[in-house]
Amino acid sequence: MNDAAKSLFPQQVPPPRWHHGESVGIAERSYAAHRVDNEDGSVTWWLLDETDLRLERERAALLTRMSNALMTSLNPERCMTVVAELAATHLADEALVIAPQSNHGHPVTRCLRGEAATYELQHIDVDEVVGLSEALRGFPPVPSRWIDPAVAPEWLAKDGVSIVVTPLPGHGVPAGALILVRRDKAFSEDEESFARLFASRAGVAMSAAHLFTQQAVITERLTRDLLPPTLRRYDRVELAGRYRAAADTERVGGDFYDVHELPGDDLFVVLGDVCGKGLDAAAQTGKVRTALHALLQVVTDHDQMLQALNQALLSSDQSRFITTVVGTVRPVDEGLRVTLTGGGHLPPLIVRAGGSVEVARTRGTLVGILPEITTTTDEVVLAPGDSCLLYTDGITEACGGPLGDEEFGEDRLRRALRFCGGMPAEALVEHVHMLAAQWVGAGVHDDMAVLAITAPRRRTS
Template identity: 55%
Template sequence: MLVSDRHGRLVRLNDAARLVLPDAVNGARLSAQVPAWLADAHQRAVFASPPGTAAEAPHGAIGDRYFEAHPTVSEGDVVWWLVDATDRRQAERALSDARRRSEVLSQASSTLLSTLNVPRCMEVAASLAAEHLADAAVLIAPPQGRRCSLTHARRGGPAVRTSRQVDIAGVPGLTEALQGYPPVPARWINPDDIPDWAIPDGFTGPVGSVIVAPLPGHGVPAGALILLRSSTEQAFTEGEEGFARLFAARAGAALSAARLYTEQATITATLMQDLLPPTLRTVHGVEYAGSYRPAKDHERIGGDFYDVHPGAGPAEETLVVLGDVAGKGLDAAVLTGKIRNTLHALLPLAEDHQQILNLLNSALLTSRHTRFATLALASVHRRDDRVRLRLTSAGHMPPLIVRTDGTVEEAGTRGTLVGALPTVTARTVETALAPGETCLLYTDGITEARGGPLGDEFFGEDRLRRALADCVGMPAEAVVERVQMLAAQWLGTGRHDDMAVMAVTAPTPAR
């Protein structure tokens, strides 16, 4: 407690006040004995009307302690009661810091996990670190050979990615951090040892304090994070080092997830190359076109497939295959890939459809897959202006042939399933296409497309025939597009099976 008279002179201090203000002298002016914040508060208390009605008690530091001042005005004298609020203020500050750090970690987790792009994730991590943890940050990805991928960021600036050859041993603790070892305490790192490549462009002032934190990943380290604070800022505290490790753990998990997704996406894309329907074109003077729509629009592969294998040699006979594996989705696509690879290996036997089917049947019966398939084979050879066909159906719908007069014929081929019985029985027929005529191979996803006015009627073979009758003289690509369009319109938004269509067309002289 200390007392000042109406003239602003200090008239009394108790023992506790003398411990706080050991140099205070009775009779001297109060403004010369106390900090400025208390002197200003005294002026306001003396001239306030009514006195002492401030909504918040004056407060400030005296030495290394923090006080709140509560005045009592009596007959012109002011009694100041100083309450030590240092511990409470430190507790409030610690709670505020904990809340802020929790918010930062929550924001970091949400922002980092919102992208599965590795470079973007590195930029976001470096920017968040520079914004909330330090003046600048450098994120180092695991080295690839002698080169490292670096992402620099400074507070208020953009993140910049570079790839360069650096000496990671030049930064104390960085080699260990990239190997996943615990971080070196910041007080052990001499800021003068930080090389220029670890300091972002535009960083103001010399480096004053450094944190090197590992980025833990899923099983393997995801990199390391260097945090820099200039010499004009306060050095990193132990609490800030702990917070940096928590942030680094979130960033490492996000980077590891992004890298894992990228690797899996790359593997999936590589494996799918042999499962996706091929792009068809004109081969040996014959037009080929195909279209595939999986049962689920978000999938790219399924149980229907088609292939065109151009023949070599003088005969130039092309083998055409369209098939339907029982089931749909990824499981069916796996067996589809096996069938396509097996047929590709059997191309030297393409002249004998029966032998090809029997060998494929044997391969499927010895496979771990329990599914079966239906196939339609066509050997295509152009002679003069006509296209010769040998057609074989193995449990599949016979191909349809569109003639120049608008009639639609069904090829007279029949056969049993592949992969279900010890042997395959099939009948091969021969026919020819005049210029402008088309042979259409299709799967049951077309004819069994359920839709119509009530949504419960099959598209059916009759509608398919009527649609083909309007396709006389059309190029193969136009025929395929028309069939798929009509089937899709019939379906509406209803569910459907895999749908594959393939056309073999003898081009007209104009084409």
């Protein structure tokens, strides 16, 4: 034995029973045994220390498994739970993941090895733990030997022997801090380094989950404002609307309708179609709806309103032209007096209680593409049971049918409405929407919007 072998085997050992290439464990180290057969018949064994290499391989594999587990959820609470469970399983006897403070305290996930993690909001003093306040601000960790478990607060650990506090770095902003607690032995420098590697991956995962949730909340709030409103009930007017975006994966698009209350019992209604579809068209829809609401505060004349809207759209750098119908609904003794003005949109259809269908005279020109526009106004009276149906071309241009390549068309819509006389507004829009959806089937379609104005039937005593 050479000097290295004598150091490894202080006492004489029997002939080894190793196999060439196998790993041999000696004194808590791992060696690769290599056999060399000599010409004189003797055998030489070389033992190559592979402990550190094996440990690095195991840690690399473990980090890969951890990273895969961390990316399984974009929910912040669930992500914190995964971080705590992984840390308690592989790094310490107990792990705490602490997120930056919110209005209701610090989100804290705690996990004991072999137990399920718990999540709660806690009001904690981060200055009670050495390095925790700094870690939450993204500063480098302090060595575990600087932290005295004996003075750790009760909420952290009562019987810890060694404590590690390390930051969880996020996307430019700290995602929180990781606290590891051991009860049997201290952390080595290598173990603290490995904990920091894990923390770097955990911080990225937590930060991604937080950003995703934040963006989802923002998207939900913005989408809610872009969707057509929920229509309220009125004593002398029935209103109902339906909307369906072009893509089943999207909630907003270029079709819209709105209802605004005017002085007295009058109502202002508008239905329109912005050129295009998807998010860009929805953004333009929001601008148009906002502009109309603002104009309504200073002018109620339909022609003046559409002229002003036309100028507003022309002055916008990223404007898209629209087609629209605006109307004023006034309860009268005969039922409802509806004044309708069109700006390049499909004319509304008047569905009489007896089953006849009339076409309003409201063509006009597109809004937002020409310096000057022309509008056409028509006035109709809805007797009890009559309805006025406003709709977008997503209904009439719905392509489908038996062969899948035929438009639903205005004529087919009018024929279908002959059987809808006397229907309540809610039933009417549901029926029209269902007919178009059945015609399209699983095919591609444009945005669809339908708005019905109905004069309620009078109750008889």
